[in-house]
Structure formats: C-alpha cells, structure tokens
Amino acid sequence: MQRYDVVIVGAGPAGLSAALVLGRSRKRVLLCDAGPPRNAKAAHMQGFVTRDGTPPPEFRRIGREQLQPYPNVEVRDTRVSSVDVLRPGFHVRLEDDAHVDARRVLLAVGVIDEVPELPGFRDLWGTSIVQCPYCHGWEVRDRPLGVLASEPAHLDLALFLTGWSRDLIVFAGTPLALTAEQRERLVRAGLKVEERPMRALHGTNGRLESVELADGARVAREVLFARPTQRLPEFVRRLGLELNEQGFVKVTEPFKETSVPGLHAAGDVTTMLQSAIVAASAGASAAYAMNHGLNQENVERVIAGEPWPT
Ligand SMILES: Cc1cc2nc3c(=O)[nH]c(=O)nc-3n(C[C@H](O)[C@H](O)[C@H](O)COP(=O)(O)OP(=O)(O)OC[C@H]3O[C@@H](n4cnc5c(N)ncnc54)[C@H](O)[C@@H]3O)c2cc1C
CATH class of the missing domain: 3.50.50.60 (FAD/NAD(P)-binding domain)
Incomplete structure (x- = not known):
C-alpha cells in the first residue's frame, strides 16, 4: 500500500496551487485528476493576474510543468472513486482499483454544472x-x-x-x-x-x-x-460533510478544513465565489494548513521517541 502525506483530488487551479506549496514543503503528494476541467469549453481564462487570456489547457500545462522540479509530487490522470475516513488518516480508492493511504486529503474537485x-x-x-x-x-x-x-x-x-x-x-x-x-x-x-x-x-x-x-x-x-444548477461530485456527497448555506462544502477560514479533521477542501467545491485565482489562493491556504499540521505531528512523534518519518 502506497502512503502519502497528502492526496489531492483535482488538478485545477486549487489542486495545482496546493501541490506546488506542498511540493516545496517536501511533502509526499499524490495529485489525481480525472479531467476534463469545468471550463473546458472556454477559449480563454480571464482575470488571473499575469495569466489574463491564457487558454485553460495551457494554464494547466504550465501548472504541471512547474511541479516537475519536485520529485516528491506524483501526478496521476485518474479518478478518485472514494475516500474513507480512518481517524487518523484516509484510505483513497482510485478508479483503476488501486488504493493508497494518506495522512491528509484535499478535495479540489470543483463542481458539476x-x-x-x-x-x-x-x-x-x-x-x-x-x-x-x-x-x-x-x-x-x-x-x-x-x-x-x-x-x-x-x-x-x-x-x-x-x-x-x-x-x-x-x-x-x-x-x-x-x-x-x-x-x-x-x-x-x-x-x-x-x-x-x-x-x-x-x-x-x-x-x-x-x-x-x-x-x-x-x-x-x-x-x-446563465447560472446552471451546480452539484457536488458523487463521492464528495457520500462523505456526508457539513455543507454551507449555498450547498457547498463548508470549510473553516482561512485554512479550509472541512467538518472532518485532516480533510480539507478548496476552490469551487466550497464557494459560489468561483474564479481561477480565488481557487488557486484557497488551494495555497489549505496547503499551508496541511503542511503545518504534518510538520507539527512529525515533531511531536520525534519528541516522543519515534524516528523522523522518511
Ligand atoms: C465556462 C466557464 C468559463 C470560465 N471562465 C473563467 C475565466 O475566464 N476566469 C476565471 O477566473 N474563472 C473562470 N471560470 C471559473 C473557473 O474555471 C473555476 O472557478 C476554477 O476552474 C475552479 O478551480 P478548481 O480547482 O476549484 O476546480 P476545477 O478547475 O473545476 O478543477 C477540478 C478538477 O477536479 C477534477 N475532478 C473532479 N472529480 C474528480 C475525481 N473524483 N477524481 C479526480 N479528479 C476529479 C476535475 O476533472 C477537474 O479537473 C469559468 C468557468 C466556466 C464553467
């Protein structure tokens, strides 16, 4: 069984941004994406400072390219079919029947129009x-x-x-x-x-x-x-997380933790304020919180006499 510090579900702006922060923080990360993105049909992504007008696939390509210097970040084009809450940790099942364990999970899955x-x-x-x-x-x-x-x-x-x-x-x-x-x-x-x-x-x-x-x-x-009705991906609904008044996943501010400790969510899945730069910012905030918690756990274990995690 492969074990990661963090499994990130979704490689849109929120997931890519979180992966970059966690990669640079030396965490072992699995970033999963099922594609295609929600804005797949849009020719340009507007309003993202330094990226105004960039085609969405190009944004994602650059996002993945900028993860390459961090060998501790693994990217897989696969769908996550379920997340089991183990307390502590999570068991994450992928569509190809692979499964992995994670100390933290970030839901960056967007919404379905x-x-x-x-x-x-x-x-x-x-x-x-x-x-x-x-x-x-x-x-x-x-x-x-x-x-x-x-x-x-x-x-x-x-x-x-x-x-x-x-x-x-x-x-x-x-x-x-x-x-x-x-x-x-x-x-x-x-x-x-x-x-x-x-x-x-x-x-x-x-x-x-x-x-x-x-x-x-x-x-x-x-x-x-037009504002089509939006719904959460099925595996997210099955998690039974607390939702906010608009029906998105409720998270704490500013660190984006859901009603399940260690399970974070960022981007469109949490808010009606839906834009790429807001999602990217939220992904970074969630990553700071997850990394902080993981470092704290590591230090406490070492103080208690356990070896540093490899
Ligand atoms: C038509 C359209 C045009 C838009 N234009 C703009 C614009 O010009 N500027 C702007 O700032 N914003 C724009 N937006 C909004 C913007 O696209 C979103 O706010 C932003 O993409 C949200 O990022 P995210 O990371 O939260 O989710 P997303 O970008 O939706 O990414 C989520 C990813 O998770 C993946 N995923 C979902 N379920 C799973 C699963 N079970 N396992 C693995 N992966 C999964 C999806 O395939 C997707 O790749 C537009 C939206 C639409 C619909």
Whole structure:
C-alpha cells in the first residue's frame, strides 16, 4: 500500500496551487485528476493576474510543468472513486482499483454544472452562454446580452450586468413567474423583460444568434448569461460533510478544513465565489494548513521517541 502525506483530488487551479506549496514543503503528494476541467469549453481564462487570456489547457500545462522540479509530487490522470475516513488518516480508492493511504486529503474537485436540457444550450455553453461577468463581461461589453432568469437571484445578476452592457433582456419564463415589483425594478433600470418561456437557442460555430421563445418568436442576442444548477461530485456527497448555506462544502477560514479533521477542501467545491485565482489562493491556504499540521505531528512523534518519518 502506497502512503502519502497528502492526496489531492483535482488538478485545477486549487489542486495545482496546493501541490506546488506542498511540493516545496517536501511533502509526499499524490495529485489525481480525472479531467476534463469545468471550463473546458472556454477559449480563454480571464482575470488571473499575469495569466489574463491564457487558454485553460495551457494554464494547466504550465501548472504541471512547474511541479516537475519536485520529485516528491506524483501526478496521476485518474479518478478518485472514494475516500474513507480512518481517524487518523484516509484510505483513497482510485478508479483503476488501486488504493493508497494518506495522512491528509484535499478535495479540489470543483463542481458539476447541470446544463439545462434546452435545445442548443449545451453546444453554446462556455462560448456564448456564460455564467460570470468577471470572466467574460469585458469581452461582451455593450453587446446585446440576455440573462436566463430561473430564480430570483438571477434578477440581481441581470441588474449587476448593467455594469458591462445596457442592452439587456431578462428571459424570465418558467419556472420563475415575476412579481409586479420585480418586473418594475428591471424595467426602471432600463432592462427589457421577456416572459414567454425559452424554447431553444440558435447559433453557429459556438456563437449565439437568437433565442427562440415558446410561440416560435426569435429574439436576436449575442451572449446569454446563465447560472446552471451546480452539484457536488458523487463521492464528495457520500462523505456526508457539513455543507454551507449555498450547498457547498463548508470549510473553516482561512485554512479550509472541512467538518472532518485532516480533510480539507478548496476552490469551487466550497464557494459560489468561483474564479481561477480565488481557487488557486484557497488551494495555497489549505496547503499551508496541511503542511503545518504534518510538520507539527512529525515533531511531536520525534519528541516522543519515534524516528523522523522518511
Ligand atoms: C465556462 C466557464 C468559463 C470560465 N471562465 C473563467 C475565466 O475566464 N476566469 C476565471 O477566473 N474563472 C473562470 N471560470 C471559473 C473557473 O474555471 C473555476 O472557478 C476554477 O476552474 C475552479 O478551480 P478548481 O480547482 O476549484 O476546480 P476545477 O478547475 O473545476 O478543477 C477540478 C478538477 O477536479 C477534477 N475532478 C473532479 N472529480 C474528480 C475525481 N473524483 N477524481 C479526480 N479528479 C476529479 C476535475 O476533472 C477537474 O479537473 C469559468 C468557468 C466556466 C464553467
């Protein structure tokens, strides 16, 4: 049985960042990634200082390349299928039926977007159906935008988007029925409101051209902002961890420990504040905490008469 100081599940910005910190801290690390990344369809990753506009696969390539000087970090393209909590430590099962032990585990698995079953949606997701104005707002400034509003929070997103474009239509058919007050706020802010349900999205080569409504009418739009429901990966749900109010894995601040001691989580899986740089920062914070705990454990064992771990 192979034994690691830390198994990191997920090699996106959070996992890569944690692996770098732990590698430089001389910890024995296994970094597992099942791919593809959540932002696989996005051509560019915006808003990451020194990396603005970098294609996501290039970001990951550089992240892995910068782990190469640290032979104590092993990277495997494999899925983690379960994590058993042993107290102390963890037993981690991989999809190829291999299993390893770890003193700490970091969940850096991101989230899964439940893309709606609306014709055309999946093809346009990540190119001209997007979710985050910080990631994509600049590129679509002053363009004809739409917002798919299926819950009240999406109306706030629509109002917020006026910071990037004032040519905005809120599509608020089913399941959200607008109240008169909600409608009035949108209209007073200069937004148009469309309450006929959306039936399909049309575009070519990943570029949205129009939104089709239930009665067949088509409304020209270049970009649609939408917030698909997100869910946690199945093996994370099986862990039964405490969740926060938004349904993400609850962690302590600033060191990102979950409700299970020694099991940390960082990045999108913990927060609705989802961006690559925030995830990378969280991964580093979690790594500092894990490394600190491991060093403390090592020192206490030696003081108690045991040899230094190899
Ligand atoms: C379409 C789109 C465009 C975006 N554009 C931007 C942008 O321009 N700028 C920006 O800052 N942010 C952007 N984001 C958000 C950004 O991608 C995320 O906030 C960021 O990637 C989160 O990093 P993470 O490390 O938490 O998770 P992720 O990047 O999602 O990485 C998690 C990794 O874990 C792996 N994994 C999952 N389960 C397992 C398992 N069981 N075993 C092994 N591996 C597993 C996944 O395959 C994945 O590789 C975008 C998101 C989307 C959806």
